[in-house]
Amino acid sequence: MNNTINIAVVGLGQVGIYLLNELNTKKKAIEHKTGKKIKVVAVSARNINKKRKFKIDKKIFFKNPLEIFKKKKVDILFEAIGLSDGISKKVVETALKKKINVITPNKALISKHGNNLAKIAEKNNINLEFEASVAGGIPILRSIKEGLATNKISKIYGILNGTSNYILSEMEDSNKNFADVLKKAQKLGYAEPSNPKLDLNGFDAFAKIRILSALSFNSKISKHKCLMEGIEKIELKDIIIASQLNLRIKLLGISELKNNQLFETVHPCLVSKKSYIGNVNGVMNAVILEGKPVGESILQGEGAGPGPTSSALLSDLLSILRGNIKKPFGVSVSKLKTLMNYNVNNYINSLYLRFEVKDQPGVLSQITNRLAKYKISIKRIIQTPDKKNNKATIIIITHKTSELNCNNCLSIFKSNKNVLKTPTLIRLLS
Ligand SMILES: NC(=O)c1ccc[n+]([C@@H]2O[C@H](COP(=O)([O-])OP(=O)(O)OC[C@H]3O[C@@H](n4cnc5c(N)ncnc54)[C@H](OP(=O)(O)O)[C@@H]3O)[C@@H](O)[C@H]2O)c1
Numbered sequence: 001m002n003n004t005i006n007i008a009v010v011g012l013g014q015v016g017i018y019l020l021n022e023l024n025t026k027k028k029a030i031e032h033k034t035g036k037k038i039k040v041v042a043v044s045a046r047n048i049n050k051k052r053k054f055k056i057d058k059k060i061f062f063k064n065p066l067e068i069f070k071k072k073k074v075d076i077l078f079e080a081i082g083l084s085d086g087i088s089k090k091v092v093e094t095a096l097k098k099k100i101n102v103i104t105p106n107k108a109l110i111s112k113h114g115n116n117l118a119k120i121a122e123k124n125n126i127n128l129e130f131e132a133s134v135a136g137g138i139p140i141l142r143s144i145k146e147g148l149a150t151n152k153i154s155k156i157y158g159i160l161n162g163t164s165n166y167i168l169s170e171m172e173d174s175n176k177n178f179a180d181v182l183k184k185a186q187k188l189g190y191a192e193p194s195n196p197k198l199d200l201n202g203f204d205a206f207a208k209i210r211i212l213s214a215l216s217f218n219s220k221i222s223k224h225k226c227l228m229e230g231i232e233k234i235e236l237k238d239i240i241i242a243s244q245l246n247l248r249i250k251l252l253g254i255s256e257l258k259n260n261q262l263f264e265t266v267h268p269c270l271v272s273k274k275s276y277i278g279n280v281n282g283v284m285n286a287v288i289l290e291g292k293p294v295g296e297s298i299l300q301g302e303g304a305g306p307g308p309t310s311s312a313l314l315s316d317l318l319s320i321l322r323g324n325i326k327k328p329f330g331v332s333v334s335k336l337k338t339l340m341n342y343n344v345n346n347y348i349n350s351l352y353l354r355f356e357v358k359d360q361p362g363v364l365s366q367i368t369n370r371l372a373k374y375k376i377s378i379k380r381i382i383q384t385p386d387k388k389n390n391k392a393t394i395i396i397i398t399h400k401t402s403e404l405n406c407n408n409c410l411s412i413f414k415s416n417k418n419v420l421k422t423p424t425l426i427r428l429l430s
Contacts, residue, residue, distance in 0.1 A: 004037045005321065006073055010065040010091055011080035012045040012052060015105055015132075018306030019078060019313050021054040026314070034321035042068040065091045069098060076101045076320060078313060084108035096120040096128060103316040105132030105309050111207035114214065114221050115336065118328035128328040129316035134208040135160060135285045137308025138301040139315060144215045144289070145330040151291035153216040155256035160208045160266075162283035162303040163191045163199035164231045164251040168268075169281040172243060177236045190283055190304075201230035202251065202266040209253040209264050216255065216289070217339065218331050222262055224341040227403070229267040238354060238424060241382070241395055242270055248278045249426060263342035269429045270352055277429075345404035349427040350379070352397055355413070356420045359385050359392040363418045367394060374409035376401045391420065400430070 009020050023030075023040055031037050043056055044065035062068050065087065068077075077095045079102060081088045088109050095102050097120060104110065110117070110130045121128035131141045135158075144153070159165050163185060170181045182200075185191035191199060198204045206228050214221045231251050242249050247270045255264045271278040276298065280286040285303025290296055302308040319326075329336060357363045364383065371378060380397040401409075406425070413419045 003035070004039055005075045006041040007038055008042040008044070008065075008068050008072065008074045008077045009040060009080065010044040010068070010077060011082065012043060012056065013080065013082070014306045015309050015313075016043075016045070016078070016080035017052045017054050017056075019080065019310045020056065022310045022314060030314075030318065030321065034318055036321045038317075038321075041074060042072045044068060066094060069094055074100050076103065076317065078102075079104040079106060079109075082106050082108065084112045089113055092117055092128075093120065096124060096126065099124045099126050101127040101129075101320050103127075103129045103132075103313055103320070105130070105313060107133035107204070107207040107211060111210040111221060114211065114328070115333055119333045121328055122332060125325060127316075127320050127325060129319065130211070130328070131316050132309045132312035134211050135287055135299075136162070136301065136303040136305065137311040138285060138287060138299045138303065139312065140212070140287045140299055141215055142315065142319075143297070143299065144212075145326070148289070148291060148294055148297065149330070151294045153289060153291040155254075155290040156212050156216045156287065157252055157254040157256070158287035159250055159277065159280050159285050160205040160253040160287070160303065161199055161202075161251055162285055162305075163196065164205070165281065165285070165303075166190045166283045167200075168231060168234065168239065168249050168251065171234075171236055171239045172248070175236065175240075178232070178234065200232050202228045203230075205251060205253040205266045206264075209255050209266060212253075212287070213255040213262060213264055214329055214336070217257060217262065217337070218329075218335070219262065219337045219339045220333075222264060222339065222341070224262070224264070226341075227265040227267060227344045227347065231268055233424060234268055234426075235424070237393070238352075238426065241354070242352070242426075243273075245397075246273045247271065247428075248273050250277060250280070252277070252429070257339075258342045260339070261342035262339040263344075263347070265344070265347070268426050270426050271429045275429075345402060347403040348400050349403075349430055350398055350400050351376075351406060352395065352424075352426040352428060353410075354424040355394040355396070357392050357394060358418045358420065359387070359390050360418060363392075364394060366416070366418065367396070367413075370409060370412060371396070371398065374401070374405050376405065376409060397428070
C-alpha cells in the first residue's frame, strides 16, 4: 500500500455523510496512528443536490457508484447504501474483484452474501471488514476474531436492536402505548420514519445474529428458517404486568450450539429486573458471550446512530491501514463448518401467557384444563376482571415446556369463542 490511501465513500445518508466528515476531520490523527495519509477521491449518492448534514465536494461526486471504478484509483471503499442485493452487492463485489478493500456497516448484505464476498476477498488477499454491521460502536466482531480468538464459544446473545430496546424501555418509563412511543422514536431519529418494520419485526436483530453465529462458531452463515418474533405485539399491559412481577421485556437475539447443532432465534424475552440484561435500557445494545476458557464476557454500548457506526467503520479503516490482512470470518471460508439446524420444536422455556377472555364462569377452567392436557404445569395465575366490559385478563406463568407442546396446546384457542383474541406468549429467559 502506498503512503497516500485513496478512499471512496458510497452512500451519503445518515452513516455515509457522518463518516465522510470524520474522515475529513480526523486525517491527521489517522496519519499519526498509522503513518498513512488518506484522501477521499470519490463519493456517491443518488442526488447531488440533496441538502446534507455536512458539505460534499461536488467535483468528486458520482451518481453511479460503478463509474468510480472506471475513473478513479481507489484503495479502500466504504459501502453505506444498505441494500442486501442490487447496487450494494454490485459495488462491493466489483471492488473486491478489483482488489479494493471494502468496509461496510451493511448487515443485510453480509448476512446474506457474506461468505461469497469473503471468498473473493480472500482470493485477492484484501480485506472485507464489517465491524459496524453488528451492535454499532461495540467492537464485538473484532473481540471474537482477535481478543477471544482461541476460545470455544458456546452461546452468544443480547440486545441487538436499539430501536426495539428504546421502545420497550420508553413504554415502561412513560406508561404510553406502542404506537405513541414509536412516533416519539421516529421523531428522535431512533426509528426509521417511513418504514420501521425491519427493526420492529426482529429482522434487523436476526441478520446480526447470523453474522455473530458465523464468527462465534466458525461456521457458514446459516440459511435455516428460524424462530423470529419482534416486539409489534407487545402491549403496554404486558409491560405493566411484567413490571409487577419484577420482570422486564427485552428483544433478545440468541445463538447457541445445542448438541453441536445451531440454534438461532430472535424473540421478546422476560428477564429479571435484577439481571444485567434487564438493566440495559434505551437505545443501548449489549452482547453476552459464553466461552471457554474465558467464561462470560459482556460488551455494552450504543448500538446505532451515525456516531457509533462511524467509530466502528474507522476502526476497520485503521486495521487495514496498519496492514492487517485478515480473513473476513476469522478463518478461511473453505474451513467454515456447515452446521445442522437444531429443531425449534425442542426449544424449552417457561412461558408468560396472556388470555383476553369473556368474564364467564368456566372460562378459566377451560384454559387450565387444556394446559393440564398437555402437561404444562402452572407456576402462577393472575386474573383481572373488567366488569364494565364483561371481560377479564388471565395471566399464566408456566413451568418449562417445549415449543411444540406449547403450540399444540394453544392452537385450540384460536377458535374458542370465550377467548377474545390470540393469546400473547412471551418466553422467560432460561
Ligand atoms: N443509520 C444507522 O444508525 C445505522 C447503524 C448501523 C448500521 N447502519 C447501516 O449503514 C448503512 C447505511 O444506512 P443509513 O442509515 O446511512 O442509510 P440512508 O440514510 O438511507 O442512506 C443511504 C444512502 O445511499 C444512497 N443511495 C441509495 N441508492 C443509491 C444508488 N443507487 N447509488 C448511490 N447511492 C445510493 C442514498 O443517496 P441519497 O442520499 O442521494 O438519497 C443515501 O445517501 C445500512 O447498511 C445500515 O444498515 C446504519
